[in-house]
Amino acid sequence: MxxxxxxxxHAPLGKELTEPWDDGTLAHLTERFNWLLSSPGVGLLTGEPGVGKTAALRNITKSLNPHRYLVLYQAETDFGRVDIYRGLARALGIEPNYRRAQLWRDIKQRIHELVDTKQTTPLWIIDEAQNLPPEFFRDLPAFLNFAFDSRDLISVWLVGHPALAQTLERAPYAALASRIQVRVELKPxxxxxxxxxxxxxxxxxxxxxxxxxxxxxxxxxxxxxxxxxxxxxxxxxxxxxxxxxxxxxxxxxxxxxxxxxxxx
CATH class of the missing domain: 1.10.8.60 (Helicase, Ruva Protein; domain 3)
Structure with missing residues (x-):
C-alpha cells in the first residue's frame, strides 16, 4: 500500500533493487570476484550484518554464464561439518552418502565431471560462514586438494561477519588462511x-x-x-x-x- x-x-534498498549504488566499492569486489573465477581458489568477504554482502554477490553472479559457472549458494551453516558437505552434494545433484569419506569422493568426482567434461566451474558461496563449525575450517583445505593439490577446480567464497576474518587468523586454521587468495571487507x-x-x-x-x-x-x-x-x-x-x-x-x-x- x-x-x-x-x-x-519497490522498497528503497530492498531486495528488488536491480542496480545497487556503487562509488567504487562494489567495482573493487567485482574485480576481485572475476579474478578468483579465472584462477579458482578461496575468497573471504566480510562486513557487518546489513552492509550488503549477500546483495552484492547476488548482483555479481546474476550476470554469469550458466554454461560456464555453476553457482552453489549455501546459507544454512549452523550445523555439523558433514551436514555442510551434504548440502553441497544435494546442490550438485548427488545423493549424500552417510560416510564422510565416500561423501567427499562423490562430491569431488562430480566436480571433476563438471570441470573436465562440461567445462563448468563450480562456485560455492557459503554465507553466514562465521557460524561454521571449527572442524569445517580445518577440513576445507584437505577437501580442496585435487590431484595431489596440483589443480584448483572450485572457487569458494566464505561470507560472514568481521569476526570470521579474526577466527581464520588463529593457528589451527593456518592451512585455510594460506589458501585465501582474495580478501574484501564491505564497510558501512x-x-x-x-x-x-x-x-x-x-x-x-x-x-x-x-x-x-x-x-x-x-x-x-x-x-x-x-x-x-x-x-x-x-x-x-x-x-x-x-x-x-x-x-x-x-x-x-x-x-x-x-x-x-x-x-x-
Whole structure:
C-alpha cells in the first residue's frame, strides 16, 4: 500500500533493487570476484550484518554464464561439518552418502565431471560462514586438494561477519588462511555525502520522482542506521507505512523518529 502511495515500484534498498549504488566499492569486489573465477581458489568477504554482502554477490553472479559457472549458494551453516558437505552434494545433484569419506569422493568426482567434461566451474558461496563449525575450517583445505593439490577446480567464497576474518587468523586454521587468495571487507556508509548519495540512488531506482527526506531527516536516518543499508531501508519503509494514514507525501523528521522508536 505504501509503495503505491509514494509512487514506488519497490522498497528503497530492498531486495528488488536491480542496480545497487556503487562509488567504487562494489567495482573493487567485482574485480576481485572475476579474478578468483579465472584462477579458482578461496575468497573471504566480510562486513557487518546489513552492509550488503549477500546483495552484492547476488548482483555479481546474476550476470554469469550458466554454461560456464555453476553457482552453489549455501546459507544454512549452523550445523555439523558433514551436514555442510551434504548440502553441497544435494546442490550438485548427488545423493549424500552417510560416510564422510565416500561423501567427499562423490562430491569431488562430480566436480571433476563438471570441470573436465562440461567445462563448468563450480562456485560455492557459503554465507553466514562465521557460524561454521571449527572442524569445517580445518577440513576445507584437505577437501580442496585435487590431484595431489596440483589443480584448483572450485572457487569458494566464505561470507560472514568481521569476526570470521579474526577466527581464520588463529593457528589451527593456518592451512585455510594460506589458501585465501582474495580478501574484501564491505564497510558501512557512514560519511554524510556518501550516505546521501546512497539514499538518493535508492529512491530514484525505486521510481521516486522527488525528494522525500529533508537534510535533517537524512541525518536522522544515517545516525540511526549506522550507515548500514539494510537498517536504513527498514527505517524508511517503516516511516512510509506510518506516513500513509496521515496522508503525507513526504517523510518529516517526526515520522522518521517514530519509525526508529517502533523498531527499537
Amino acid at each position: 505504501y509503495l503505491q502511495h509514494f509512487g514506488l515500484r 556508509v557512514v560519511q554524510r555525502e556518501r550516505f546521501a548519495k546512497l539514499i538518493a540512488h535508492a529512491f530514484k531506482s525505486a521510481g521516486a520522482t522527488g525528494t522525500l527526506l529533508s537534510d535533517s531527516g537524512l541525518e536522522i536516518v544515517r545516525q540511526a542506521s549506522k550507515g548500514l543499508p539494510r537498517n536504513a531501508g527498514t527505517i524508511l519503509c517503516t516511516a512510509m507505512r506510518l506516513a500513509v494514514p496521515k496522508g503525507l507525501n513526504h517523510l518529516p523528521d517526526e515520522i522518521l523518529q517514530l519509525a526508529i522508536e517502533e523498531l527499537q
